[in-house]
Amino acid sequence: MSAQAKIDEIDINIIRALQKDARTNFVDIAKKCGVSTDTISKRFKKIRRAGVARGTTVLLNPKSFGYDCVASFGIRVEYSHVGEVVEFVERMPDVVFCTSSMGRHNIFAIAVVKNVGKLSQLKESIKGHPMVREIATSIWVNEILLCPENFEFEHLKTK
């Protein structure tokens, strides 16, 4: 397990501002925190070096690129072959996330595909693996809501 980073009020303010808009001017964040712009810029570098923030990115709409369908798979496989099937599913085109999991399924995967036809093909390919016992598919309906600001930081604050 990776070590927890030390984070204070200023760091949290920076993260909160950038979560809403990664292009927020450091001048504005500095004003809000009552510190210099230079401090904010140094702190952001520190947050990145510590690995708390991996970077910044734009949120794209898959539909604009012809990917009309997001779906998730809950997959049940023979226990001794979980790792092998994870690698198999990960390599599939359009699979954007795949992990072994505990609970109802032992693999959980997310795919972004062009249409339902492609989704069906993908499902059949996964099913084609001899160790796959069951696969439950769910198509995500339009209102996919990303709420990254729901992370809590309060428990990390250094007094």
Next chain:
Amino acid sequence: MTAMDKIDLFIIEKLTEDARTSFRKIAEELDLSPDTVINRYVALQEKGVIRGSTVVINPKKIGYPAMAVFMIGTSPIHVLANETIPVDSSLILDALIKMRNIIVATKTVGDHDLLAIGVIMGFEHLINVRNEIAKIPSVKDLEVSFWTEKTELCPKYFVI
């Protein structure tokens, strides 16, 4: 599909790698004026290609070693004060989004009715989050899968 040219795609590529890249720098690389790049960026936002921008957090570094997916089934009707009303899963969706630690929530078609993904601090926290979801009115079935290996969901077209 949205019509986009090489300039649009170049801007998108640069901003996907680093959303804070200055428009001046992108303009220099494209041999265009910064204003042109800004106009393109605004147009991409207006067309809904770019929904916004965010900082990608590594949950493991801030005390969330695990993630969980909650698969929710709803009851077809909701009985309220002797009146039966059809369940509106939008209300459940709203409740999920407001919950702390839930980072993705969507209605689904298929195996279940709604799905939510959350960041998890530990076993006790997982049970608390599950109990909180179970308390939302009309939630009938609730199944959970959780994992610790990969806690960053940030592929190309799908950033969390």
